[in-house]
Amino acid sequence: MHDVKRRYVIPGDKIVEGNFRPLMNVIKAGNALIATRIGIAETGRDGVKVIPLSGVYIPRVNDLVIGKIVDHSSLSWEVDINSCFSAHLPAQDVFGRDFSPARDDMTKHFAVGDMITARIMAFDRTRDPMLTVQDRDLGKIARGEALKISATRVPRLIGKRGSMIQTIEQATQTRVLIGQNGIVVVTGRTPEGIKLAVRAIKMVEEEAHTANLTQRIKVLLNVPDTPPQQETSRAPVGGTPKSEEIESTMDEVEEELEVDEK
C-alpha cells in the first residue's frame, strides 16, 4: 500500500490517465480512467478502483450475508437478503443429496421468519443468488436484535482489523454479527447493552465518512481512550470469545475504507 494515491470522485470524474487496469467502479475511456460512482478513488500498482460511499447491496459470489426466510417451495427456501434479487437456499444443501420432498419436512430446519447467515454460492447476470449454509458458523440465528444499515457502511462498522466492532462488542458486552448485505444482528446478556450497541452502530452508519469517528464512539460508550497501537491487536484481553468467523472473513474487505482512521 505504499504508492496508493487516493482522491474524492463523483461519476464522470477522470481519475488518472495512462495504462492502468480498471478494477471496481471504473471505466476506461480512451487513455483515461473514469469513476462511475461517488467515492474514494485509489490508484495503485495493480489498477484503479473506486470505493463507493452510497448504493444498495448487489450480491457477489462468496459474500457472507444475513437473510430472512420469506417462503419455501418443495425444493428450496426463498430468502430476503436486502437486495433487488431474492436468494434461494436449495433444500439439498441442508438435507443432503438424497433429499426427498415427500419424506423430509423443510419447516423443521427453517421456518418462514427465521434469520440465517449464509454464503452466496452462485450468482450471475442470469440467475438469482443461490445460498449455502454448509460452512462453519452458518445457519440459523437463534436470537438477537436485527437492524439494517447501508451495505457501503459495513467496512466502516468493522473498522481496521476489526477495531470498531471490537470496541463496540467489548464496551457493551454484546456479540455483533454483520452480513455484507448490511444486516446486523446484535445479541447480548442485557437489554441495555444491546440498546447501546444499536445506538453505536447507527451512529457509525450516519457518520461513516467523518473524521475521528472511533473517538466519538468511545465517548458514547464510555471507553477510556487507548493508544492506537493497542487497538490493532485482535485478541480481546478480557477473555470474551473471539469474534465470529463471519467478521474475520470480512477483514479483507474493510481495509479499503479507512478514510479517517489516520
Next chain:
Amino acid sequence: MTQTRNLIDANGKRTDGRGIDELREVKITVGSVKNADGSAFIEFGKNKILAAVYGPREVHPKHMAQSDRCVLRCRYHMSPFSTDTRKNPAPSRREVEISKVMRESLEPALMLEDYPRAAIDVFVEVLQSDGGSRCAGIAAAAVALADAGINMRDLVAACAAGKVDEKIVLDINDTEDKEGGADMPVAYMPRLEQVTLLQLDGRLSPDQFNECIDKAIRGCKMVYEIQKQALMQKYFGSETELKEEVQ
C-alpha cells in the same frame, strides 16, 4: 407566437433583471428524502423541485423486467399547488411527455446493463414552477441517481436557451417562455460532450439555432459545476482534496 411587450429593456436587462447570458440562481441539496436510496432538491430560480431515486430494486409487474438490462422508470409530476391556478393532479399529456424525454435524457448516462432484471425508479415532483422545470428536473434527477450509487458514465446537466426580442438568451423563465420567441431545453453530458435532450418550441434561423444550442450547452456546463459541488459537499464536506496519509 406573438410578442406583446418588450422583454429586454434599453439597458439589456430581462424581466427579472438578468443579463442575456445570465443563469438564474441555482441551489442543489443532496439527500433530502431519507426514505429514498438517493435524492436531491433543486432551486432553479423560482423552481422548487424534489427528485427521489429508488433502486436498483425488484421489478413489479415482473413482465416489465429485461433480462439483459435494468428498466429505468421516470415520473415527472407537478403538484396541484405548484402553479398560480390549481393544477389537476392527474398526469397530463405534458407530464407524460416530460416523463418520457426525461427518461431518455438520463438513460445514456446510466450503465443500466450492470443491473439486469432490476428497475430504477426516478420521481421528480415539482413543488413550485417557474419555466424550465424539465431542465431543473433532469439536473436534480441526475444528482439523485449519483447519490443512489448507480453506476454512471457521466452526470447529466440541463439548461434551456431561447429567443426573446430577437436575441438569443440563456435560461428562459416562465414569462419569457410564454411571451418570447423560442424555447430550447438541452440536456448534456459534459465529460462525454454529448447532448441527450434537445427540444425546440418556436422558430429559429439556422444561425440562431447554432447560437442557441451553444449558449444552452454553456449553461449546462455552469449547472454541472453546481451539481458537482452539491455532491462533493454532501459526501466530503468542505474538503475537496483528500489529505494524503503519511505511511
